Amino acid sequence: xxxxxxxxxxxxxxxxxxxxxxxxxxxxxxxxxxxxxxxxxxxxxxxxxxxxxxxxxxxxxxxxxxxxxxxxxxxxxxxxxxxxxxxxxxxxxxxxxxxxxxxxxxxxxxxxxxxxxxxxxxxxxxxxxxxxxxxxxxxxxxxxxxxxxxxxxxxxxxxxxxxxxxxxxxxxxxxxxxxxxxxxxxxxxxxxxxxxxxxxxx
Amino acid sequence: xxxxxxxxxxxxxxxxxxxxxxxxxxxxxxxxxxxxxxxxxxxxxxxxxxxxxxxxxxxxxxxxxxxxxxxxxxxxxxxxxxxxxxxxxxxxxxxxxxxxxxxxxxxxxxxxxxxxxxxxxxxxxxxxxxxxxxxxxxxxxxxxxxxxxxxxxxxxxxxxxxxxxxxxxxxxxxxxxxxxxxxxxxxxxxxxxxxxxxxxxxxxxxxxxxxxxxxxxxxxxxxxxxxxxxxxxxxxxxxxxxxxxxxxxxxxxxxxxxxxxxxxxxxxxxxxxxxxxxxxxxxxxxxxxxxxxxxxxxxxxxxxxxxxxxxxxxxxxxxxxxxxxxxxxxxxxxxxxxxxxxxxxxxxxxxxxxxxxxxxxxxxxxxxxxxxxxxxxxxxxxxxxxxxxxxxxxxxxxxxxxxxxxxxxxxxxxxxxxxxxxxxxxxxxxxxxxxxxxxxxxxxxxxxxxxxxxxxxxxxxxxxxxxxxxxxxxxxxxxxxxxxxxxxxxxxxxxxxxxxxxxxxxxxxxxxxxxxxxxxxxxxxxxxxxxxxxxxxxxxxxxxxxxxxxxxxxxxxxxxxxxxxxxxxxxxxxxxxxxxxxxxx
Numbered sequence: 121x122x123x124x125x126x127x128x129x130x131x132x133x134x135x136x137x138x139x140x141x142x143x144x145x146x147x148x149x150x151x152x153x154x155x156x157x158x159x160x161x162x163x164x165x166x167x168x169x170x171x172x173x174x175x176x177x178x179x180x181x182x183x184x185x186x187x188x189x190x191x192x193x194x195x196x197x198x199x200x201x202x203x204x205x206x207x208x209x210x211x212x213x214x215x216x217x218x219x220x221x222x223x224x225x226x227x228x229x230x231x232x233x234x235x236x237x238x239x240x241x242x243x244x245x246x247x248x249x250x251x252x253x254x255x256x257x258x259x260x261x262x263x264x265x266x267x268x269x270x271x272x273x274x275x276x277x278x279x280x281x282x283x284x285x286x287x288x289x290x291x292x293x294x295x296x297x298x299x300x301x302x303x304x305x306x307x308x309x310x311x312x313x314x315x316x317x318x319x320x321x322x
Numbered sequence: 323x324x325x326x327x328x329x330x331x332x333x334x335x336x337x338x339x340x341x342x343x344x345x346x347x348x349x350x351x352x353x354x355x356x357x358x359x360x361x362x363x364x365x366x367x368x369x370x371x372x373x374x375x376x377x378x379x380x381x382x383x384x385x386x387x388x389x390x391x392x393x394x395x396x397x398x399x400x401x402x403x404x405x406x407x408x409x410x411x412x413x414x415x416x417x418x419x420x421x422x423x424x425x426x427x428x429x430x431x432x433x434x435x436x437x438x439x440x441x442x443x444x445x446x447x448x449x450x451x452x453x454x455x456x457x458x459x460x461x462x463x464x465x466x467x468x469x470x471x472x473x474x475x476x477x478x479x480x481x482x483x484x485x486x487x488x489x490x491x492x493x494x495x496x497x498x499x500x501x502x503x504x505x506x507x508x509x510x511x512x513x514x515x516x517x518x519x520x521x522x523x524x525x526x527x528x529x530x531x532x533x534x535x536x537x538x539x540x541x542x543x544x545x546x547x548x549x550x551x552x553x554x555x556x557x558x559x560x561x562x563x564x565x566x567x568x569x570x571x572x573x574x575x576x577x578x579x580x581x582x583x584x585x586x587x588x589x590x591x592x593x594x595x596x597x598x599x600x601x602x603x604x605x606x607x608x609x610x611x612x613x614x615x616x617x618x619x620x621x622x623x624x625x626x627x628x629x630x631x632x633x634x635x636x637x638x639x640x641x642x643x644x645x646x647x648x649x650x651x652x653x654x655x656x657x658x659x660x661x662x663x664x665x666x667x668x669x670x671x672x673x674x675x676x677x678x679x680x681x682x683x684x685x686x687x688x689x690x691x692x693x694x695x696x697x698x699x700x701x702x703x704x705x706x707x708x709x710x711x712x713x714x715x716x717x718x719x720x721x722x723x724x725x726x727x728x729x730x731x732x733x734x735x736x737x738x739x740x741x742x743x744x745x746x747x748x749x750x751x752x753x754x755x756x757x758x759x760x761x762x763x764x765x766x767x768x769x770x771x772x773x774x775x776x777x778x779x780x781x782x783x784x785x786x787x788x789x790x791x792x793x794x795x796x797x798x799x800x801x802x803x804x805x806x807x808x809x810x811x812x813x814x815x816x817x818x819x820x821x822x823x824x825x826x827x828x829x830x831x832x833x834x835x836x837x838x839x840x841x842x843x844x845x846x847x848x849x850x851x852x853x854x855x856x857x858x859x860x861x862x863x864x865x866x867x868x869x870x871x872x873x874x875x876x877x878x879x880x881x882x883x884x885x886x887x888x889x890x891x892x893x894x895x896x897x898x899x900x901x902x903x904x905x906x907x
Binding site for chain 2: 128132133136137142143148149152153155166168169177179197206207208211214215216221223245252257258262263264265298299304310314
């Protein structure tokens with residue numbers, strides 16, 4: 121009863137054709153558009169990228185890191201993409217890459233040179249790994265707490281704030297682990313720098 | 323560090339706790355019983371059968387089942403290829419993307435039809451929202467469902483007491499989509515949005531940053547695709563950097579949930595199996611074998627990544643953990659995941675055929691990187707892809723029964739059914755087809771001068787790893803990459819102007835994916851057909867038990883033996899050479 125090419129043409133082909141159209145419409149349009157509609161109604165902030173503002177203007181997303189240069193800002197991690205939000209790619213440095221060794225060595229030297237002028241006691245061994253390695257996303261919004269504490273000396277000096285005040289700001293913008301256990305804590309660089317601007321100084 | 327182990331332990335505990343309820347639920351779905359969603363989806367189910375002109379309950383033998391599956395997949399291949407070719411005239415294309423070259427489209431189409439999700443394209447620089455939603459995400463549902471129905475057919479073949487029928491392909495497909503994949507996706511997508519995964523159809527947004535620069539933020543209907551990407555063990559990222567990108571995976575919590583979504587069906591299916599063959603111990607035996615291999619890999623990759631790489635040590639970086647710093651190999655890892663969540667992700671996505679990435683493999687330490695290689699070398703039987711993992715593992719179970727039978731000198735028998743020459747031939751073909759495809763295609767690609775342009779890292783162990791992994795991943799329908807390897811040369815610029823495909827790499831990969839997906843499926847269905855008609859003989863004193871630790875040990879041994887004998891030399895040349903030599907290239 122199921123045999124032969126006749127069965128294939130009479131039964132399987134029409135059924136498969138209808139299935140392709142039906143599944144595409146239901147799973148490919150109805151489902152994502154319904155989710156989009158509900159998301160826009162119930163979670164409009166998150167669904168549109170968790171934007172953050174300064175001075176009434178949107179200056180970025182709290183989830184997407186930005187590159188910060190200059191001595192008056194906390195610096196984000198190195199990025200393979202210069203913090204591109206529309207053409208992302210991985211760094212792809214192998215564990216045994218000489219190029220990678222040279223890049224890390226150069227970043228390490230630059231980091232120590234910059235921060236040491238504000239904190240004489242800083243040594244190379246104290247530099248946390250996240251400060252000189254490229255992230256996965258290229259837009260890592262966070263740095264480690266150790267990284268932020270080292271940079272705090274520079275920020276305090278340049279912005280004429282007390283170190284204690286800067287450290288309070290760091291704690292205020294440190295995201296802990298989700299539910300207290302999942303993931304790693306990190307300091308949100310964009311939100312911290314916005315807080316610095318709001319605190320004045322510099 | 324203790325914190326990292328704790329997170330891994332919590333994950334394993336939650337997975338273990340979910341296995342029974344999810345497995346039980348799926349068993350009810352596959353035995354066509356009422357479930358708690360029947361009042362909601364029952365009318366849709368009946369409407370779908372009428373629309374498809376399917377008579378539910380009408381059984382198919384293995385050939386009819388396979389034919390329906392192949393016709394359905396072939397038509398969907400054509401539909402997806404057409405969608406990818408016609409991007410220029412599509413709605414939901416705010417960025418005005420054109421189509422990628424035909425050879426890249428061939429590869430991508432083959433990739434998504436086969437549940438592989440190997441990506442020779444960057445999502446946010448290539449794909450329209452229409453292609454993502456109506457093309458790729460549809461396949462994330464459908465290819466996953468196809469994998470699941472195949473294992474259901476095999477289970478029915480093993481459990482059958484009479485007749486040759488394996489069930490009805492269309493009915494299994496519809497019930498899998500309607501009662502398992504779609505409801506979990508709806509709930510999961512909304513949860514992900516609440517945590518920060520984006521879901522919109524907007525134009526990419528130009529941001530004037532705090533320091534006066536500009537940053538363009540890619541947008542899109544991400545959450546609805548992210549959830550089924552994980553749940554269906556697909557792995558194809560909406561964005562090029564996949565689940566590392568904060569709009570796909572913004573926090574430790576979403577990371578945890580996404581990992582659970584990946585493993586919940588493959589783990590639950592082992593319970594479903596026990597239920598449907600009438601002995602939970604059989605299901606737990608298979609679960610145990612998978613679990614042991616999984617935990618071992620998680621531990622190896624986590625410990626390896628806690629130490630830095632030779633390049634970092636040579637640069638004078640302190641890779642020890644201290645207060646406020648994770649330490650370890652943080653190249654290619656985001657701060658919110660750190661070492662432990664990135665390591666767990668690496669193991670979860672390579673035991674399953676998920677292929678989603680939150681930390682690029684090429685940046686892993688040598689020994690850490692050997693773990694994904696090993697899991698793929700074991701042919702994705704450790705949990706594996708939805709459905710595909712269990713049906714591949716069941717082939718290994720039959721192989722282990724056969725070898726065990728030879729050892730004790732009795733006719734091999736599984737759940738009362740004698741394993742004859744025909745079955746064991748089909749099992750061997752099913753087991754060996756994928757590894758053979760890998761070695762042949764990786765060999766050809768290593769030898770062919772034309773394939774060199776696909777390699778990023780150059781002619782060294784890392785470059786060899788890229789090539790080998792590319793074909794391991796495509797043949798096992800995983801989709802993760804040793805990321806430098808490419809079939810689509812695209813300038814690092816927004817938009818896809820000027821991009822071109824590398825035909826050799828694209829075509830070879832596409833053919834490998836299709837072959838290594840559908841050939842084993844046919845072998846599996848043939849085995850199911852052969853077993854379905856067999857008489858069941860009662861277990862006697864001399865029957866080898868397949869639900870005790872001895873058998874689990876034998877099964878793990880057979881899996882490792884086949885994988886190791888096939889791939890050990892090749893893996894030595896790649897990641898292990900990196901890990902042991904410490905030489906820089």
